Amino acid sequence: MAIENNPVEVFDTVFNRNDTQLSSQLENDSLEARIFKIIVIGDSNVGKTCLTYRFCGGIFLKNPEATIGVDFREKTLELDGERIKLQIWDTAGQERFRKSMVEHYYRNVHAVVFVYDVTSLTSFESLPEWISECSRHSVGPMVPRILVGNKCDLRAHREVPTSHAQRMADGYNFPLFETSAKDPAEKEHVDSIFLTLAYRLKNHKPLRLKQPSESSSSLLWYQREHEATGCQC
Numbered sequence: 001m002a003i004e005n006n007p008v009e010v011f012d013t014v015f016n017r018n019d020t021q022l023s024s025q026l027e028n029d030s031l032e033a034r035i036f037k038i039i040v041i042g043d044s045n046v047g048k049t050c051l052t053y054r055f056c057g058g059i060f061l062k063n064p065e066a067t068i069g070v071d072f073r074e075k076t077l078e079l080d081g082e083r084i085k086l087q088i089w090d091t092a093g094q095e096r097f098r099k100s101m102v103e104h105y106y107r108n109v110h111a112v113v114f115v116y117d118v119t120s121l122t123s124f125e126s127l128p129e130w131i132s133e134c135s136r137h138s139v140g141p142m143v144p145r146i147l148v149g150n151k152c153d154l155r156a157h158r159e160v161p162t163s164h165a166q167r168m169a170d171g172y173n174f175p176l177f178e179t180s181a182k183d184p185a186e187k188e189h190v191d192s193i194f195l196t197l198a199y200r201l202k203n204h205k206p207l208r209l210k211q212p213s214e215s216s217s218s219l220l221w222y223q224r225e226h227e228a229t230g231c232q233c
């Protein structure tokens with residue numbers, strides 16, 4: 001589901017949606033909501049796709065392929081009686097799959113999630129480079145950033161102690177979360193990571209979602225994936 005493909009074609013092929021289902025979804029989504037763009041960044045293989053899939057689809061995605069360009073996921077939340085739509089950009093960790101997309105990742109972003117793998121010291125040591133790439137792209141200091149250590153279920157293989165990660169997080173003044181996209185017992189914790197961000201973003205300047213135009217294929221893409229992942233939102 002890479003952006004290099006035509007998103008409409010991809011979803012027609014993969015999920016075989018029909019026009020009636022789609023137009024009813026579009027009607028539902030014509031209700032106004034505040035929408036926020038969250039990008040998920042980090043080395044390849046740390047579990048960005050699995051984490052975002054766990055949050056938006058509620059399940060652990062088995063055998064994910066390396067992300068090419070970006071995959072979009074979406075979840076709508078009701079916070080204090082208000083609709084908040086999180087548009088999550090699951091970015092590619094491999095340089096060759098991301099280089100043409102980097103500018104798009106950071107444009108108008110509302111929050112950034114930096115992911116490392118607790119069983120990979122290398123992925124942890126890459127974080128400063130990801131963090132500085134983000135700053136180089138003019139992401140302002142008021143844009144919330146968080147660190148997420150994934151794959152905590154692999155206890156015997158841990159290479160990054162919590163204390164080291166906490167020290168780095170404190171150095172940047174970012175919140176730190178450790179979790180597992182795979183462990184079903186961690187599902188609520190994964191949700192809470194994104195909920196924490198959503199609550200912080202709630203007070204930010206709103207970007208209103210109105211009835212999407214026919215040509216808004218990327219928005220259509222979000223909506224179709226939203227349906228396909230079975231989000232209850």
Ligand SMILES: Nc1nc2c(ncn2[C@@H]2O[C@H](COP(=O)(O)OP(=O)(O)OP(=O)(O)O)[C@@H](O)[C@H]2O)c(=O)[nH]1
Pocket residue numbers: 042043044045046047048049050051061062063064065066067068091092093094150151152153154179180181182183
């Ligand atoms: N044990 C365990 N494996 C995980 C977890 N999350 C992801 N994985 C595995 O890690 C591998 C990479 O996961 P992805 O989600 O594709 O990683 P990614 O960061 O999206 O990688 P790129 O798309 O290449 O940037 C896959 O084999 C997943 O099954 C986790 O929490 N625990």
Ligand SMILES: [Mg+2]
Pocket residue numbers: 048049050065066067090091092093
């Ligand atoms: Mg991926």
